[in-house]
Structures are given as structure tokens and as C-alpha cells.
Amino acid sequence: MEQKNFQLHDIVEMKKPHPCGVNRWKVIRxxxxxxxxxxxxxxxxxxxxxxxxxxxxxxxxxxxxx
Known part of the structure; x- marks a missing residue:
């Protein structure tokens, strides 16, 4: 499995979009x-x-x- 590197305040895409229709998430903690x-x-x-x-x-x- 590939290593997923993320850090605080990155914008990530999840496999499923949010019910509001947007698939951009900010890592806040x-x-x-x-x-x-x-x-x-x-x-x-x-x-x-x-x-x-x-x-x-x-x-x-x-x-x-x-």
C-alpha cells in the first residue's frame, strides 16, 4: 500500500464527497x-x-x- 503523506492545513480529496456536493477537505487537526x-x-x-x-x-x- 502506498504511503499517504499529509500534514496540517493540507487540502485532501476523500473517496466519497460530502453530502453538500464538495469533495475538498482541509486537515485542521x-x-x-x-x-x-x-x-x-x-x-x-x-x-x-x-x-x-x-x-x-x-x-x-x-x-x-x-
Whole structure:
């Protein structure tokens, strides 16, 4: 299985879109659980890391270091 590299504030695409129709999510918390926020309706969801890695399709935009 390929290693999925993601970090805080990345924009990721999940395998299934959110019910609002948008499939862009921002990673807003990383730990044992990953919290992601829908870029369309701003709804946030917390997933266990294992589930997040399984459901994530790819990283669309990486966060830039400031």
C-alpha cells in the first residue's frame, strides 16, 4: 500500500464527497484522530487516523510553510 503523506492545513480529496456536493477537505487537526473540515459548507468531521488514511484518496494542495 502506498504511503499517504499529509500534514496540517493540507487540502485532501476523500473517496466519497460530502453530502453538500464538495469533495475538498482541509486537515485542521492531526493526532490519534484526524479532524477535517469541508471546504464547501465548513462542517467538520473527526475520524480515527486508520479510517482517515483508508478513506483519503489524495492530497490536492499541500500547506505552504510560512
Amino acid at each position: 492531526i493526532g490519534m484522530d484526524i479532524r477535517i473540515k469541508c471546504e464547501g459548507c465548513q462542517h467538520s468531521v473527526m475520524l480515527p487516523r486508520k479510517d482517515f488514511v483508508k478513506k483519503m484518496k489524495k492530497v490536492l494542495e499541500t500547506a505552504t510553510e510560512e
